[in-house]
Amino acid sequence: xxxxxxxxxxxxxxxxxxxxxxxxxxxxxxxxxxxxxxxxxxxxxxxxxxxxxxxxxxxxxxxxxxxxxxxxxxxxxxxxxxxxxxxxxxxxxxxxxxxxxxxxxxxxxxxxxxxxxxxxxxxxxxxxxxxxxxxxxxx
Amino acid sequence: xxxxxxxxxxxxxxxxxxxxxxxxxxxxxxxxxxxxxxxxxxxxxxxxxxxxxxxxxxxxxxxxxxxxxxxxxxxxxxxxxxxxxxxxxxxxxxxxxxxxxxxxxxxxxxxxxxxxxxxxxxxxxxxxxxxxxxxxxxxxxxxxxxxxxxxxxxxxxxxxxxxxxxxxxxxxxxxxxxxxxxxxxxxxxxxxxxxxxxxxxxxxxxxxxxxxxxxxxxxxxxxxxxxxxxxxxxxxxxxxxxxxxxxxxxxxxxxxxxxxxxxxxxxxxxxxxxxxxxxxxxxxxxxxxxxxxxxxxxxxxxxxxxxxxxxxxxxxxxxxxxxxxxxxxxxxxxxxxxxxxxxxxxxxxxxxxxxxxxxxxxxxxxxxxxxxxxxxxxxxxxxxxxxxxxxxxxxxxxxxxxxxxxxxxxxxxxxxxxxxxxxxxxxxxxxxxxxxxxxxxxxxxxxxxxxxxxxx
Numbered sequence: 001x002x003x004x005x006x007x008x009x010x011x012x013x014x015x016x017x018x019x020x021x022x023x024x025x026x027x028x029x030x031x032x033x034x035x036x037x038x039x040x041x042x043x044x045x046x047x048x049x050x051x052x053x054x055x056x057x058x059x060x061x062x063x064x065x066x067x068x069x070x071x072x073x074x075x076x077x078x079x080x081x082x083x084x085x086x087x088x089x090x091x092x093x094x095x096x097x098x099x100x101x102x103x104x105x106x107x108x109x110x111x112x113x114x115x116x117x118x119x120x121x122x123x124x125x126x127x128x129x130x131x132x133x134x135x136x137x138x139x
Numbered sequence: 140x141x142x143x144x145x146x147x148x149x150x151x152x153x154x155x156x157x158x159x160x161x162x163x164x165x166x167x168x169x170x171x172x173x174x175x176x177x178x179x180x181x182x183x184x185x186x187x188x189x190x191x192x193x194x195x196x197x198x199x200x201x202x203x204x205x206x207x208x209x210x211x212x213x214x215x216x217x218x219x220x221x222x223x224x225x226x227x228x229x230x231x232x233x234x235x236x237x238x239x240x241x242x243x244x245x246x247x248x249x250x251x252x253x254x255x256x257x258x259x260x261x262x263x264x265x266x267x268x269x270x271x272x273x274x275x276x277x278x279x280x281x282x283x284x285x286x287x288x289x290x291x292x293x294x295x296x297x298x299x300x301x302x303x304x305x306x307x308x309x310x311x312x313x314x315x316x317x318x319x320x321x322x323x324x325x326x327x328x329x330x331x332x333x334x335x336x337x338x339x340x341x342x343x344x345x346x347x348x349x350x351x352x353x354x355x356x357x358x359x360x361x362x363x364x365x366x367x368x369x370x371x372x373x374x375x376x377x378x379x380x381x382x383x384x385x386x387x388x389x390x391x392x393x394x395x396x397x398x399x400x401x402x403x404x405x406x407x408x409x410x411x412x413x414x415x416x417x418x419x420x421x422x423x424x425x426x427x428x429x430x431x432x433x434x435x436x437x438x439x440x441x442x443x444x445x446x447x448x449x450x451x452x453x454x455x456x457x458x459x460x461x462x463x464x465x466x467x468x469x470x471x472x473x474x475x476x477x478x479x480x481x482x483x484x485x486x487x488x489x490x491x492x493x494x495x496x497x498x499x500x501x502x503x504x505x506x507x508x509x510x511x512x513x514x515x516x517x518x519x520x521x522x523x524x525x526x527x528x529x530x531x532x533x534x535x536x537x538x539x540x541x542x543x544x545x546x547x548x549x550x551x552x553x554x555x556x557x558x559x560x561x562x563x564x565x566x567x568x569x570x571x572x573x574x575x576x577x578x579x580x581x582x583x584x585x586x587x588x589x590x591x592x593x594x595x
Contacts, residue, residue: 009363020260092288093285095296
């Protein structure tokens, strides 16, 4: 029994160490920011600049709504379901809301800002499909 | 990186100090030699009590801050030092040693392999690739960030209760938030190092607890086998709650086994603390805790107080968290409700789910490419010891069996599409069961070996 346990364990030692080495090598080929954004790329969200812009522009504690397309020219449809979760993860301490009326900002990931029926104080474009809009509120 | 590293070191030093105080308080730690032997256990006990304390602090509206944590540590340490002179020293025996060159060599190779693996994992933890399981960035880490940024369990828009599975207990996000606090920011790449420190402490705790009963030539190779289990290596630093849940359940199992063998209530108390933390880690933590408590109760029929202690702590923790959920109107988990186990018609119509889930769980439990031979070897040894160590044998055979049935029952009653559900989590939900068996493997092996030496 001891021999079987030892043999199977020793058999796996090289592959385990190789896996660790691969992980570290992968990490060393990327910047810290690229590694932080890796979850988005893994699920197919290749465009991540809009999240960086949103984190820079939207004040901490503000609320935002995420408008994403059902399909997009640069993003596979299956990946778009991850836009909201990734925005939540990346943009804290900004607060994501699913109620348009509560939103101070709209993060558009291939969505149509005009179709939301809101007025905007300013719109910041990030490429053709992505935008960040500050909602204009009546005084 | 320097700030994060410093933060993790300071945090681990805090765990060590408060854990050592508690071990002193219950009489386990009285000499410098004992301190060195139990330093891993001290870190784990400090980490666990910090997690439990912060979870309760969050539930009464406090935040995870240096002040809250410092106050918590101070209270625990003062209580421990008050208890120290009252309780008699724990009858900790001398660690076993090897008398022969062969024995010493085997122990040295085992310890060397363990050190190599933990060093490799340290290297990986210091250079994390950023690869995270979807559950981690979808809800575990957002929850931790809400605690960190919004100073507690925020129930507003985008707060703790807005995240996926808001009913899950807060221990893991609280501890991640604490790491953020000490690391100086919510950088998720700082977390693997903190997890690695806990994993090293876990192996140290196992070694410290088992060294008086398990000779080094068995102990160190067995711990190396655990460390090289591919799935455990993947879980360490993953930020999945299955990682701490598995460590906690394994330690609770070892403490329960030592209580069965030595009957000192302090081992059972430690086991209960680990189960309280397990209950506050994931919803299934209570199920696992009750499975262990039930088996201990059956094994120790004439000693009902200790099983009650083991079950009572987790139940109180569960009720405290349920109270908070109820107070804030948080809906129950969408995936399953154990109430459905009382609906025969509902169950009868979906027996195929139980069958499929059970088979998939078994495949994982006995997969050498995931967990080496840990589970089958431990079960065979437990079976072989049934006559000479019936209590230990029953603990090792029945607890995983109950836990296994519990997980299969969850697949049975869940409303989530079965294949999606199983594919998403079966690989890792078996972790507490396998690690429970793996942590007890050295003890079982030592007992079996001693018996074989005694046999004519």
